Amino acid sequence: MKIASIRTTPVLAPLPRAVRTASGTIDRFPLVLIDVSTDSGWVGRAYAQVYLPELLPALERAVASLADMTIGLPLAPRDVHAHLLRRCRLFGMKGLLGVALGGLDMALWDAWARARGEPLARALGAELRPLRAYHSVGLYDATAVVAIAQETLAAGFSGLKIKVGFPTFAEDLAAVRAAKRALGNSTALMIDYNQSLTLPEAMARCKALDDEGLEWIEEPVLADDLEGCARIAEALTTPLQIGENFHGPAEMRAAIAARASDLVMPDAQFIHGVTGWLEASALARTAGLPMSSHTFVEASAQLLCATPTAHWIEVLDAAGGLRHAPLNIKDGMLMPWDTPGIGLEWREDRVARHRV
Known part of the structure; x- marks a missing residue:
C-alpha cells in the first residue's frame, strides 16, 4: 500500500469562545486539514495548527511541500518519518517545518491504523481506556472565572486550567482563589503563564502561589530557559509543568537532563507527530x-x-467545530473513540464555510 495523494485545506476553525492569553487572543484557530489517500483507497486525516492567521499560508505550504516528498512511498509511517528527517537534515525540523511534519505524521498513522481496522491505540498495542480530562481555557479575572468554573463542573471535567499573567500578581492570586472556591476540593486547578514572566518575577509569583493547592504551574518563563525552569522547579513544592514547546524528542531529552520540570506535556504536533510522541x-x-x-x-x-x-x-477542542463526532466526557474522564484510526471525520459543509 502506497501514498497516492495528500490534500491540504487551510481553515479558520470556529471556537466556542476566544482564548485570551498573556500574549494575545485566539478567536478562531488557524488549521491546515490534512487528508492522506492511499492507492488502496484508505484515507487518513489529521491537522496542523498555528496560532496566528498570518502564518496559515506558510504552514499550508510547508505541509504540502513535505507531502510532495512522500508521494509513492509505502505507507510505513516510521519509515516515511525517517525519510523526511533525512531530506530536511540540512535545514532542520523546527518551527513551521517541524509543525508540518507533526501534522503529516499524524495523518499517515491515522491511515495506517484505518487500514488495519483498529483505533490507533489498539494498533499500537494498547487498549482504549478513560483518561482524566481537564477543561483548558483562557485568561479570566476573578469575576469572570467563576462562570468558567461552573461551566467546567457542569461539563463533568476533573480539572480546569486557566491562563494567568495579569499585570499584577494580586490579579493572578484573585483569579486563582476565585476559581478554587467555585470548583471546590474535588476538581483540580492548573494555571498557565504561557512564558510571560521574567525569571525573578516568575520565582516570586510561583513561590507566592505555592500554598494555593494547584495541580501544577505551567511555563512561567521562556520554554527554552531550561536552567530557569530547573531553578523554579527546585524552589517549589507545587509541580512545574512544561513541554508543549518541545520541538521534537531531542528537546524533551534535554529538558529531562536539565531537571527542568516535574511533569511533561508534549504537543502531538510539535513533538513530531505519533512517531515523535x-x-x-x-x-x-x-x-x-x-x-x-x-x-x-x-x-x-x-x-x-x-x-x-x-x-x-x-x-481545548480546536477542531471540534469541523468534526462530526462530539467528545465523550463523563464523570471527569474522556473516553477515546472506538473507531479506526484517530477517529476524525470532517463535516465538509463546515470545512467549506470556514476555508480560507
Missing part, C-alpha cells in the same frame, strides 16, 4: 515523569492510552 513517552517512562497532552485532543486521546506514564488529557 512514542519516543517521548519512552523518555518519560525512563525518567519516571507523568506525561500529559497539549491540544490535539483526538490524536492525544489515542496516544495517551499507549503512554505508560499518562497523566491528564487537555481539552
